[in-house]
Amino acid sequence: MNCHEIQSLAGPYLDSELDAKTSLAIQQHLTACPACARRFAAEQEFATRLTTALRRGEPTPELWRGIEERVRTAAARKNAARAGREQPAEPWWRAWLWPGPRFYAGVAALWVVMLAVHFGYLREPAQVQAASNPPSPVVQSALAQQRRELAEMLGSVSAPGAASATQPKLVSPRSELRQLHDQTGQTTWLPATPESLPV
Amino acid sequence: MHTTTTTEADRFLALLEPIERDLERYSRRLIWEPQEAPDALQNAVLRAFAAFDRYHEDASFRAWMFRILTNEVFALNRKHARIARHEFQLEPEELEGLVGTALDGEEGGAMPTPEALAERMEPELAAALRTLTDAERAVLLLRALGDLRYREIAVSLDMPLGSVMGHLARARLKTRLALARHQITPTSSKVSPS
Numbered sequence: 001m002n003c004h005e006i007q008s009l010a011g012p013y014l015d016s017e018l019d020a021k022t023s024l025a026i027q028q029h030l031t032a033c034p035a036c037a038r039r040f041a042a043e044q045e046f047a048t049r050l051t052t053a054l055r056r057g058e059p060t061p062e063l064w065r066g067i068e069e070r071v072r073t074a075a076a077r078k079n080a081a082r083a084g085r086e087q088p089a090e091p092w093w094r095a096w097l098w099p100g101p102r103f104y105a106g107v108a109a110l111w112v113v114m115l116a117v118h119f120g121y122l123r124e125p126a127q128v129q130a131a132s133n134p135p136s137p138v139v140q141s142a143l144a145q146q147r148r149e150l151a152e153m154l155g156s157v158s159a160p161g162a163a164s165a166t167q168p169k170l171v172s173p174r175s176e177l178r179q180l181h182d183q184t185g186q187t188t189w190l191p192a193t194p195e196s197l198p199v
Numbered sequence: 200m201h202t203t204t205t206t207e208a209d210r211f212l213a214l215l216e217p218i219e220r221d222l223e224r225y226s227r228r229l230i231w232e233p234q235e236a237p238d239a240l241q242n243a244v245l246r247a248f249a250a251f252d253r254y255h256e257d258a259s260f261r262a263w264m265f266r267i268l269t270n271e272v273f274a275l276n277r278k279h280a281r282i283a284r285h286e287f288q289l290e291p292e293e294l295e296g297l298v299g300t301a302l303d304g305e306e307g308g309a310m311p312t313p314e315a316l317a318e319r320m321e322p323e324l325a326a327a328l329r330t331l332t333d334a335e336r337a338v339l340l341l342r343a344l345g346d347l348r349y350r351e352i353a354v355s356l357d358m359p360l361g362s363v364m365g366h367l368a369r370a371r372l373k374t375r376l377a378l379a380r381h382q383i384t385p386t387s388s389k390v391s392p393s
Contacts (some may be wrong), residue, residue, distance in 0.1 A: 015342065017349050051343040053324050054228060059220045060237070067241050068212055071248050075208035124375050186357055 001025055006036050011041050211251050214260045222268055225344045228328060229336055231273045232280055238361065239275055243268040265345045266355035269337055276333060327377035331370050338363055339370035 006029050007123050030037040063174050133141070213221075226236045226243075234372055247254075247267045254263060334356065341352045349367075353360045 008368075012349070012364060013240075015349070043371075047371065050371070050374065053321075054340065054343050055224060056321065057224055057227065061222045063223070064219055064238050064239070067244050070241065070245060071212060074245060074248055078207075109340055131229065178235075 001029060003029075006030075006033075007039065010040055014040070014044050014047060028139060119126050207251065208248070211248050215264070218261050218264060221344050221346075224264065224266060225340050226268055226272055228325075228340050228344070229269070229276075231276050231329075235275055239271045240268065242269040246271065256325075259347075259351060261345065262347055262351040262355055265341055265347065269355060271342070273333060273337075323378055327374045330373050330377045332366075334358070335366045335370035335373070338366040339374065342367060 006026055009018065009022065009026060013023060016023075018026070030040060134140075220241075223240060226240045230239055243264070250267075254260070254380050260322055285356055305362070328339075331339065337356055338352055341347045341355060342349075345352075347355065349360055349363050353363045356363070358366075
């Protein structure tokens with residue numbers, strides 16, 4: 001190697017970054033070349049002085065205390081996040097023995113719904129519907145037909161010349177009064193006589 | 200679980216403690232705004248702790264920490280966009296021509312004494328570092344303060360090994376020239392600040 005090549009390797013040589021073979025070649029050259037040896041010595045001295053100068057200045061203890069405190073705070077946050085993620089699962093049998101408040105809340109809600117259905121939805125709406133909605137024309141016609149037939153039958157039973165003594169007296173289930181609903185939905189109590197029955 | 204995390208923080212701080220001084224000096228020398236050095240340092244340490252799960256024991260913690268801190272400081276330097284304005288512009292040919300002058304400095308009386316560098320030349324040293332590019336300054340400081348090998352510097356700065364050697368050679372030369380500038384007579388020097 002000539003002087004120019006040796007000079008270009010001054011930095012890596014002084015930093016001990018060269019392989020053994022190249023380092024040996026440089027050492028041999030420096031032994032034989034005072035000019036290069038002088039330049040290498042100057043380079044090394046400058047590097048040492050520069051490093052010494054750059055390393056001046058004391059660390060700031062309060063800065064590092066604050067940093068350490070922040071690291072520990074970050075560690076606590078990390079810990080909390082991990083604890084949230086890695087909570088152990090509850091054994092299955094514990095869920096059966098002690099279902100927990102959600103289960104009981106569900107049972108209570110179910111009871112409330114059942115009671116509401118029983119007292120409010122099934123009974124009351126049926127009564128309200130019967131009172132507010134008049135029978136349809138078909139039903140009214142059927143009822144009228146039935147009444148007519150009943151009146152005819154009762155009339156034939158009470159006709160003159162009939163052997164009323166031998167005929168058994170027909171007894172209506174509600175022999176005295178019959179409950180009828182008129183068009184307005186009002187309840188009317190009428191005597192159960194053929195004449196009083198509406199046709 | 201708490202014990203595990205406490206151990207993790209303790210382990211991290213135990214690894215950090217021996218290099219605290221070098222990290223602080225490095226951040227103060229590398230950053231453009233000295234008052235931002237504590238913030239850069241704190242952000243880098245917290246960032247490193249957050250990523251400590253991914254740190255492998257067989258890797259160099261020192262190199263890993265310096266890499267994170269370098270990225271943090273570079274980000275701050277980019278934010279201020281002051282790099283180009285302060286650079287000491289020299290063409291490669293000029294640097295080649297100055298090699299002899301710089302290395303012969305001792306003979307010409309331009310070599311600063313250790314005391315001068317250590318005590319009197321602190322402002323000049325800071326100004327000399329400002330003549331370097333970000334990469335040159337980082338390579339020089341990682342070698343001088345971080346005690347990192349060339350290969351570790353290459354990994355830390357994500358650049359080829361040859362680039363590390365080139366940046367380091369230029370950084371040393373430019374620093375030497377900037378420090379010696381006021382002692383070199385115009386007739387003996389080709390340096391002309393841009």
